[in-house]
Amino acid sequence: MASGGARIRGVLAVVVITLAGNAAGGAAAGVVDDDVVVAQIDELNMSALLHMERKKFDSARKHLLEAERRARERGGPLGDALLAQTLVNLGALEIMAETNAGRSGDYFRRALCRNPSVRPSGPIVGRTDIVRKFGRVRLAYGSRPDCPVVQETREPELPARISNGLDCLVPDEVRGGIDLIVRCVANPRLRVTRATLHYQPAGASGVTAVMEMRRSERGWWTAFIPAKDTGGKSVMYFVEGLDATGHPVVGNGDANSPNVTLVVQDCRCD
Secondary structure, eight states: OHHHHHHHHHHHHHHHHHHGGGSTTOHHHHHHHHHHHHHHHHHHHHHHHHHHHTTOHHHHHHHHHHHHHHHHHHOHHHHHHHHHHHHHHHHHHHHHHTSOHHHHHHHHHHHHHHOTTOOOOGGGGGOHHHHHHHHHHHHHHHTOTTSOOOOOSSOOOOOSOOOSSEEEEOOSEEETTSOEEEEEEEOGGGOOOEEEEEEOOTTOSSSOEEEEOEEOTTSOEEEEEOGGGOOSSEEEEEEEEEOTTSOEEEEESOSSSOEEEEEEGGGOOO
């Protein structure tokens, strides 16, 4: 059981560290709050898995539905990562309880929509029927040609070369209803000490929202455009890198020529 909990915490740790600085109330408060959320939802999931092993399926369902509620309430990429693992466990519950085989596939699909790297964990890994069903859903879902790939919540390695002074890793298309993660890396020679993300909120006529980005230990400047602002046909944004005096020294796009990511609404996560 302990190995399953450790795996869940390991998958989510990068998300907590990377995005905690974007939470309201300051970076320090955000880290504490997110650690508590992760611990609570992790405990609910692990308790549910224990109940599932003992065939106490009603108790397991109550724990998982509460974990789902808390993950949705948290929101953002962290909430999506927490929700994805919970949805996998709900799908496994449907199989083990033999209640609704079709619903298990729906839970797995919804989990993969939020985090394509999510996998069954803990004791359910030993259930071949669960692993095979999840694998079939993952294969079918990943091959949909009409839907863009969901962004990974885990932070990638830095590029070997920074060609434009401030290079950003953002897809050309995103599925509607999920957060758009913006990751940028600046040439170290420019001595960027701050970075800001400017984007167009839903219903606004221009790129008017500004968000501070957080720099990870690896070197990525990261922020996310919330799901409520990915409800249109596209999202416009640009990023500025600032020096120690607060003056912009490099940019990726600008107010007159922002970057554009298309939104595919037919692929919304529900």
